[in-house]
Amino acid sequence: MRKPIIAGNWKMNKSLSEAKSFAADTKNNVPTTDAVDSIICVPFPFLHALVEDTKGTDLKIAAQNMHFEESGAFTGEVSPAVLKDLGVTYVVLGHSERREMFNETDESVNKKAKAAFNYDLTPIICVGETLEQREANQTMDLVADQVTKALDGLTEDQVKQSVIAYEPIWAIGTGKTATSEQANDVCAHVRKTVASVVSNDAAEAVRIQYGGSVKPANIDELLQQSDIDGALVGGASLEADSFLKLVEAGK
């Protein structure tokens, strides 16, 4: 069975002291990693402190982006080598905010996914449609295309270890959640796509999260769906109490 994976995406929020007190309040209260993977995706400047603060606990630390090169003239960027060196274990790739505002493309997401595996980082690859695309009935084709391009050239084993987050853009930060049926239909289509471009075994193993206004009140129903293995959560992951409720729901 696939292990549930709940990740909080803090985006560009919190001060260092707020981040440290969140980690202090949660690190010993999340479920064990045997049951659920509990992750916080934090701004780059907090990575070092939070990896140190949570060492030996079941709370894992993720970056929200990275470059695909190991080093070089890329002012303002952070390399996978540095993330690995810091002890980071997961990295979010291709979040819709990065695709929309920072020129992230399917091609760069694919390069980053390959680079992540070269540095033992687990990628959380985000895909999802705009409201216009949903209304034009393009969701399934678009998401299948994003998944196919993101996974291109990865080995079957790497795909099995990957996490894919289906995040309809119209549901991110808007308070509008996809119905659990809508979310599951697309997650099932993501799995079918993995089966057709990689293998049935990879499709069975890959973990697929839903993201878009997930909160303690709606997570149970989402996680009960056949193809939803976890959640990527923005707003409702910022408070320790709420984050703990979300990871508990994964148990």
Ligand code: PEP
């Ligand atoms: C996100 O940041 O990926 C997200 C889904 O945000 P929210 O939960 O606030 O909609």
